Amino acid sequence: MWLALLENTPDHEWCMSKIVSTLVGDRQNTDKMLLYAENHNQSISGGRSFAEILIGNSLGKSSISQESLLRGCSLHKMIRLITSTIGGHAYLNFMGNEFGHPKRVEFPMSSNNFSFSLANRRWDLLEDVVHYQLFSFDKDMMDLDKNGRILSRGLANIHHVNDTTMVISYLRGPNLFVFNFHPVNSYERYIIGVEEAGEYQVTLNTDENKYGGRGLLGHDQNIQRTISRRADGMRFCLEVPLPSRSAQVYKLTRILRA
Structure with missing residues (x-):
């Protein structure tokens, strides 16, 4: 493919x-x-x-x-x-x-x-x-x-696939994967659903300078907190920054009471 x-x-x-x-x-x-x-x-x-x-x-x-x-x-x-x-x-x-x-x-x-x-x-x-x-x-x-131990976990819960925005997102255990394949469009606050309320921290970012990326995400954007709003069939959501042609992995690091 x-x-x-x-x-x-x-x-x-x-x-x-x-x-x-x-x-x-x-x-x-x-x-x-x-x-x-x-x-x-x-x-x-x-x-x-x-x-x-x-x-x-x-x-x-x-x-x-x-x-x-x-x-x-x-x-x-x-x-x-x-x-x-x-x-x-x-x-x-x-x-x-x-x-x-x-x-x-x-x-x-x-x-x-x-x-x-x-x-x-x-x-x-x-x-x-x-x-x-x-x-x-x-x-x-x-x-x-x-x-x-990502591969040894259950199968990915693929909950967001958008052919217009060219964004794919899925959950695997406490890990949230978000891909923006759009060659031009970046998104400042892209809404992605999650099932667990809490704080999600970036653990891998393809756009980091050390990987040859542009480094468009600031350190203050590495932690995202959920919003009490349904999205993608899930109880909560995140508003995440998505630079064009990049991917980020977030991990649930702190669970919050809904």
Whole structure:
């Protein structure tokens, strides 16, 4: 799905409903699902990795504009975060893809005289700031699951999917995931329903400067308190800031009496 979207569909035409239904699949078989954003096979023999599609082979060089670089890195992070957390109980990273390895993989075979020249991963790319930022985000995303046991919890409660605003939100345990895939529109106070009254704190933000983002959320916006108003079929709601093309994970850190 992601490969087809990235290669064939303009960002503003992405359908949130289709993305969600594809990632969730058949919920009766979630215990057998192993989710991944991309694999090595799609980049074998002339194919392209997500990083090559999104940012090309010239990371850190003047041949790519800052706007294109920001877009590519933002989608790279968002795709991994939603793929790893919305579906089943297992997620697979293919070596090198987590930090945006731009080169294709080509395993030794008769067509290349059994050459090993492209059967490798360039770990030295982590010395490049963009690759390192993508790596840092992926590491913190993995730590979020390691410390919060997100994938071992029940299935996500997907309660907000809006094809017009291009926003997706779901709950998994005490964690609230909010994605704004809109390429242009940011929202200052976007209403998202939650079932538990309390304070929700940002635990992961794709738009942070340390991940190559714009850093549009201030420290005073990291904690949001619920409002006693029904939304998305739930008893309470949050009014959260949503920068364009970004995602945030909130965790319920303090329960308040309704």
